[in-house]
Amino acid sequence: MARQRKKKKQTTRGKKDKIQQQQLEYDKDELQEQRKKDEILEAIQIQDLDKLRLLGRQPNGFVSNSLRRKVWPLLLHCPQWNKQNKKYYMPHKDEQQVLLDVARSLGTYPKGLSEKKKKKLQKELNHVIVQVLRKYPKLHYYQGFHDVCTVFLLLFESQEGASQLMGHVALFYLRDAMLESLEPILRELTLLDTLFRLEDEELHQFLQMTGVLPYYCLSWVITWFSHDLDDLPSIYQLFDVFLSSNPMMPLYASAALVMMHRDTILNHFSMDDPSTVHSYLSKLPQQRHLDVTRWIKWMVDLENKWNPLLVQKYGNVALDQVSSINTHHSLLFSTTSIYLSRQRHHHQQQQQYQQLLENNVEEWVTQACDVLTLPPLDRLPLNLDVIKSSKSINMIPPFLTYSSSPPWKMILVSAVGLGTAAILVAHRPDIISSWSY
Template sequence: MSKRSRTNLRKRNVSLKKKPTLDWQERRRRQISDALSKKDISQLRRLATSGHGLINDGLRRLCWPLLLHFEHYELHYKVNLQEVHNDERQVLLDVERSFVYFPKGLNHVQRKQKQSELNDVIVGVLRRHPKLSYYQGFHDICSCLLLVLGKKDAIKAGENIAITDAMLDSLDPILKQLNLLNTLIRLEDLEIANFLEESNILPYFCLSWVITWCSHDIHDYSKVIRLFDFFIASDPLITIYLSAMVIMNRRNELLTLERDNATIHTFLSKFPQHIDINELIQETIQLYRKHPPRKLQKASNEELDEKSCVNLYEKHWLELKADYSVVDEILSLPPSVRKPDKKLKKSNPFNKLNNKQTILTSVTVIAFILITSNWLMKNLPERNLLSFH
């Protein structure tokens, strides 16, 4: 190659290097904008569950209404919104303990204004569905909805997110979801599963993660809101899969602990603050694909109710057939008539408990619920902050 040719080649290489490249944020913004313009919900789900999610709250304000199917929803479809819900007193107590850690920089007046709006959001949801049972922690979720969407749209989003197993008139449905965690871990990591079983650890240490979408346990708003992208665009059982991945990612630390129930429970109940959220999400998706909800229920001795939001996800949500009259009908069902899905037959559960273990589990669950309620009442002031998918 001649000297002149080499010089020209170097110039072309320099020119190529200097050519401006589209950074990942701009590429992602264009992808989101394109999906929004086409109302391509499948693509929005892919974007919300991959990479850095929906990037910023401005884009979330546009995307979440589509993902939650409320962009054309009219708020005042209920005739009487003046009737007070039974749980409004507890709502007010929780609201007064909100917005402590974020958003940052709120003065006293601004914080009181946000709390007033938050109360309106939660009460707005409950009065539209009087049969919903409020739980401490739902206000954490609604806090994030309010910060992203504003009050009016937060009520719409909160309504769709509220219609889950967590807000029925019994804790049993959500406890059944938590019990699936045991089977999931055993399917993936037998050593951890045996360690937890031998230490008499029940899965209720991650209850807060599941019912608040981690918004009560993670201090970093950017991580919390990234997880909201993921949860809003995913199966309602996805929080169980994420909880399993958090535990298995901590296996080295966990297995070095002394087999003391209190020590292990305390360790597990603290969500790791420095975890890579994007990496955690991708690992969770892989776990979900490997053991989808119906397969997981078949492998477990905990089959969820046929009317569970988990078992209705594909039929009613992905097909855009969510119907509030159906929702009200489901909420009206008493626990006594709720039955496991008939299509799911039990098959050699890993963790059948003998009578002694069953009694121990029942007593422990009751004690845990009482202790957790007391703990939340005392500690919620120090922390701020699902979905009928």
């Protein structure tokens, strides 16, 4: 009897110790989260964009939706996003397709949406997309753009604000997907194979022997995973990372997601069954209990190790010089310089620097719109010969000028499979529309 009482006492003490340990861990997490919130608020106050980008690339990103509503506009250079915006009335050629996609939207998240609320949001979503297209009529709408717009609309709860912000997302991040065809994006997807070769030769060889092409991740890249994930908080965290990074980050995220499941791929699938492998890969974002924290750390580490320039060089695949990936550094450099100058000067000169920033962003909007008007053969490939083979490079150098390479070199960087896929997508839009909405 005494032994039983002693055992019961030990069990009770063990449970108490476990509860206390859990409480200590919870308190520690709460303290870390509060410290990060304080860091974010301080960076917002002084508009330290470099610090915000650093914080956004960490797990849990900008922590809360209220902070995201403050940070995302800064990263997109839209501090006046909530002001009354001009409305545009000239119809865009793709508006009928927008209507079809919007009618199939908002079926996955947010959870528990009433039919009345859903119809209201769909109307607002249509307004967001149409205003972006009418404001920048050279943009070509693609199926999946509405998924990204949905996330912004749900977070900011303002169709006018979401439209303003999505305009800059389209021009500075998704521009390569909004040209006259998806060929630039399909070319970017071939760099996935390069990342596998650089990081995991065994996985790379398996996928090569299987013959699986990287088009299973097309929707991941052009929708920032918002089409394939059904957990809105996780999507917000991914958007924190993407908005804080080079526009190629969704490709790093794709590579990291596949490599996280490399053991399952290598041990449970056969090289002789490419269709099954392709099906498994395409559904990876829908895996239960997806560790988003680990995933974010993996993708950021991958980009830190192999920046976009090096991946293009080692893959011998040159993206366009004017691609959003290869011009992103210039936007970061110019706007960050203005913010730093603003911090160093007296408050009386703040208005002057705000005007300088606005003029700078307007110039970048104009240049982005100019890229949209370029014929495909005028969008010359990056000269890979000037890229140093050094892992220490962490920024695209400021020497991106048009190379003297003839336009036909653009064609040579594409493999037969890429060309086939580009033609297939161009003539068979049902391939993309077959995504389940």
